[in-house]
Amino acid sequence: MAPDRNYFRDRTQQLEYRYKQAKANQLESKVDLRHDFTDMEAQIGRAKMPPSSPNVCPECWIMRHREVLLEPVASDDPSRFDRWICRAKDCGYSEDRRTGLK
Numbered sequence: 882m883a884p885d886r887n888y889f890r891d892r893t894q895q896l897e898y899r900y901k902q903a904k905a906n907q908l909e910s911k912v913d914l915r916h917d918f919t920d921m922e923a924q925i926g927r928a929k930m931p932p933s934s935p936n937v938c939p940e941c942w943i944m945r946h947r948e949v950l951l952e953p954v955a956s957d958d959p960s961r962f963d964r965w966i967c968r969a970k971d972c973g974y975s976e977d978r979r980t981g982l983k
């Protein structure tokens with residue numbers, strides 16, 4: 882089973898919200914955050930364009946523009962789901978995927 886594509890939609894909404902908040906803060910503080918906005922705009926763009934492989938870590942892709950493959954590990958309940966984790970030191974993303982078994 883492919884990972885939940887809603888993940889990318891939800892992350893897009895979160896990042897767009899954060900972006901709007903940062904823009905509002907900049908208007909209040911008059912601090913130049915242009916570089917941050919460039920990063921955020923790129924992250925939002927990647928959240929809207931998921932990587933072609935379902936096994937690429939979505940957080941590494943969205944936040945750091947890296948294609949790190951998720952690795953399957955033993956889950957708490959292997960008959961119901963598999964756990965896939967990202968081994969990048971600065972990430973820590975994991976997801977549970979339902980197995981085809983009941």
Ligand SMILES: [Zn+2]
Binds near residue numbers: 938940942967974
């Ligand atoms: Zn990752």
